[in-house]
Amino acid sequence: MHADLIKKVLCGLWFIILVAGLNSVLTFINSGILILVFLFFLLADLVLPKFGIFIKIALSLLLVHRNYYIGSFFNPRWLAWLSQDIGKDLLVISKQGLAVVEPVTAMVLTLATVILMQTLFSRLFFRGKGITLFLCIGAALLTAVHLWRGEGSPWYTVFFVMLGLIIKATIPLEMKGSFPMSRWLRILLVWVLVLTSIAGALPDLGLDFGDWLGEAGWIYDPFGPPSGRTGYGTYDGVLGGPLEKDHTPALRLIGPGPLYLKGETRWQYTGRGWETSSFVREMNLQMKPEHLGGKEIEITIEVLSATELIFTPRYPASIELDSGEFEVYLLAGSDSLYPYEEYKYCAHLKAGDRYRVNALLPADDPNFLRQLSNPASDIDVRYLSLDNVTERVQQLALSLVKDETNAYDKAVALASFLRYGWRYSLDTKAPPVGEDFVENFLFEQTAGYCVHFSTAFVVMARSVGLPARWVKGYSYGTREEDGSYLIRNSHAHSWAEVWFDSYGWVPFEPTPGGAHLRPEVGVTNPDGEGPSNPIDKEKPDPDPDYEPDKPKPAAGRLGNWWAYAAGGAGGMILVAAVLFLRRGRTRAGIRKIYARLQARLRIFGWQRRQWETPREHLDRVDSLPDRPALTGFVRQFEDSVYGGAEEPAKQGRRLGKRYSLPGLLIHRISTRRKGH
């Protein structure tokens, strides 16, 4: 038994090396997480061999959902999104190679590969052959990937081959045990296919489970309410859905005043969010815009939570890291006609790292901007793209600006419309499948947060012919006693920029300044035009944790109350049902108890085979817990079934505890043995 375990551990290690080696080169997902996931998979295989594949797929789906999608796990619409995303991304990959893979596709591909290879691997091994085959394939794969990418460590290949040879040489793999997965695999594949096709067909059928499932989400989703948390995320493919405030500190800004800090920009609107795939290209750094007048400032930023992005004010003239180097990427860059393209500054920053930024704060004088040419001509057409913008939204935007004559006033009109038309709230609903995000926000929802406003603004601005893009970053933090600004995850923000010919990008703030937004320097907002800074620089801000929450709508509160009441009632009914069933259980006939016992043992592969007598079964499966009780029970069972004896009044009680599912599971883990 120990030899068997050692074999398994060695083979598992071998497999881990292969996966880690492949992953280190392809860098799909974090290696640590991958190994954890893999270990969990291994555990699933070891403990519940029959349901291993099921558990793995469920876990993978859960991981993908929690990382990239919002809404309830049990609402199939996210599967439809997933299939759309993967399909689209595969097309892109086929044209541009793996470098542009979207994170969600990478994760799905990696997990699928791990599951597939692990299944293949165990199948080969349980048949006691295929080591050489696996060794060759694995080594070839590692080498090929290594050569192809020209990076990664060759040590993985070396270790892989060495361990493989050791396994091959020392272990006569007579591992037996049927691999009972094929049937489950088939059922599961069918299930997944059916589910995805249903999910894929949903928008076409016009069916929408979103609403009622969303309303009752707390019933169906055991992982809490379907909400995300505020913070600077890396994925914008799907927007909307409720958010919770997260007050984890992210950055500290030491500088002359509060500033918006910019992380990334996005340009391609998908109808559900912003295309996240980063068509990145390394660039030489070109920063300082010569022709723009404005204030030069110097700030220092201290990183409080590890990040890969360097957040800077609008126009960084220079960036200086305390240690290490940073990389500059041109986002979505075609050709660098414009020096102020979408740059992304990346570095591996840990908590405690600091960097200094010299930046230019242009004045963005409204009167100057009003005189600039209209329409813009000097800009890449993609910022004018109306892909996925609905007719209704365009009509609305056009009607809003019909009285305005210049680009600046048009943008201000749109921003004002948004700022005063909708309420700011984190408690929003995700749009149903197939419905446009902006249209849903503008015509159906009553409230939204920065993402809703800024996205709507960009889409509307483009509808009226203004080149615009979407900006992600942090808004002002709170001023601390020492004069610095503490920026938390709850300050993560998004706004918009509009292009003005021969001037550059000008930011606009369409989000209502409520909870934590104020008129700010350098960000044009329609309240106080032009540069304004009404913040008292001397006083610290109140802690955001003491911020009174915006009152929730009464219906929501009532809804919650009802939810609690219904939950309580449901719980009581459940307890009553359990009690009732337990009462029934002691009265159940001995044959029923025996059948139930067999059903439980079946999960672990310990059940009586059809042609076995109860005694033969007892003798064969010698690893069961509390054998005296079991033997006694089987004798009683025989007396009653074959001898026609009266059923004893109290039987199976002692057994019930030892042979409960958790009890058996613990026993299975502690014995680590297959019920051959």
Place this chain on the structure above:
Amino acid sequence: MEKLQGLMDNLNKVLFGKESVVEMVAVALICQGHVLVEDVPGLGKTMLVKGLARSLGCKFSRIQFTPDLLPSDVVGVQIYNQKTMEFQYRPGPVMANIVLADEINRTSPKTQSSLLEAMEERQLTVDGETRPLPQPFMVLATQNPIEYEGTFPLPEAQLDRFLLRLEIGYPSPATEVEIIRAQEHGKHPLDSLEKVLEVDELLKIQQEAAQVKLSDSLAAYIVELCNRTRNHPSLYLGASPRGSLGLVRTAKALAWLRGRDYVLPDDIKTMAVPVLAHRVILNPEEKLQGQTAQDVIRKIINTVAVPTR
């Protein structure tokens, strides 16, 4: 029960390390059935039978079958007594309680059938006169499975009359040492055996064993087992209803012997091979492949679902 246990202890004293064989013999005794022992010479068949006779305190006889043996050598003859001027019956060796028929396949079918008739009818007909055989009456016949030259294999119909077919098999090395040690001083353990069971008591036991309960589901299980032998692709001929009857009787006896008043599926499984294997005929091609009837019966046992309701 204790008495029968004493009998089995006695038998175990003469036949070392063969508890299962002894148990089978006891079952046959309870069922009043005949046993065919198929094995090579020198494994203690005679000792077993002698021990059985001695423990029962009844008459034992032995017939060594040869090709020239005549039926009258088995069943006895009427001879003319000149003194009384009458024909007088001189009983043959079969007129005993326990008969050991050694190498039964060596004699002519005519002689074989005379014995087998006596086994089935439990009476003898000599020159038109019918005489009952003593109670209890049990035949243990042996056959050598190795040498087939000059033998007359028993026809199927006659094999069917044996309740059980047993194989004794070689003893394990440790047991063989014990056997050597036990007979080292020229004293055979057989000599020390005492009578432990009266004939009346045996008859009572036989009645008791017949009362053992057999549930409906297990009766169906037995029928299913026998039915499978009739449809099995490896078998040319399946077991007759006499086979299923035999299985019921022996399973009941075994249950009784093991101290139960009801039959378990385990009893049936234990008895299936000795009761059924000699009642079926293997297909010639299976035989060529080295399959045996026992193997096929075991396979059948391992495919029929055991009822648990």
